[in-house]
Structures are given as C-alpha cells and as structure tokens.
Amino acid sequence: MADCIFCKIVRNEIPARKVYEDEDIFAFHDIRPLAPVHFMIIPKQHVATLYDAGMAQSRALGKMLAMAGELARKEGANDGFRTIINTGRVGNQEVYDLHMHVIGGPDPLGPMILRRT
Numbered sequence: 001m002a003d004c005i006f007c008k009i010v011r012n013e014i015p016a017r018k019v020y021e022d023e024d025i026f027a028f029h030d031i032r033p034l035a036p037v038h039f040m041i042i043p044k045q046h047v048a049t050l051y052d053a054g055m056a057q058s059r060a061l062g063k064m065l066a067m068a069g070e071l072a073r074k075e076g077a078n079d080g081f082r083t084i085i086n087t088g089r090v091g092n093q094e095v096y097d098l099h100m101h102v103i104g105g106p107d108p109l110g111p112m113i114l115r116r117t
C-alpha cells in the first residue's frame, strides 16, 4: 500500500526510531508513547487488520510474538510488559496496518480495559 504510513516507515521514507528489523518484521518506537517502553512490531508485508491476516502472515505474526520479550527486555522493560493488537472500529485501531504494541514498565500498567461502571 503506497501511502500507508507504516509501510513508509518500513521503506525508510518516514524516519522512525527503529528497534529491530529482519526479513519479515519491523519494530519501531511509538511517536506518542503511553509508557517508558512503547514500541510497535509490524509485519513488513502490508496487512490492514488482524481480520485480513491469514496463514500467509503466519511466519511474520509468529515472529512478532516470538521477538516481543527479547525486544522488550532490550528496551528496558525487565519486569513485564503488555502486547496489544487493536483491530477495526471496535478495537479502536488508529492506523490500518496491522501492528502490535509492546508497552512496559517500570510501573504496572493498570487494568487491561477501563470499566465503564
């Protein structure tokens, strides 16, 4: 997808603070971090949402989870972190290129979703 902001980051057309890159995945810091450690891991191949992913993305999706712990530690989240993949309108997905947030420490993050009552 030519004008996708995350694809532009992968192609180095938009600067980003890179955390990791290999042939399948790319990781970079969130420009509006919600915690001291907050980066995204994305498949290099454009996939709009987790709905659109399938077995063609299994290797990249597997690597995203497999690398999350190592990269979180490297970035300083040594006592836990949270991974989030927002999907579609209900998931409050902001950029329509599948991405997994890795958010961590040093303080506990609070409940997964705020209760409305």
Ligand SMILES: [Zn+2]
Residues within 6 Å of the ligand: 001, 004, 005, 006, 007, 008, 045, 046, 047, 096, 097
């Ligand atoms: Zn994209």
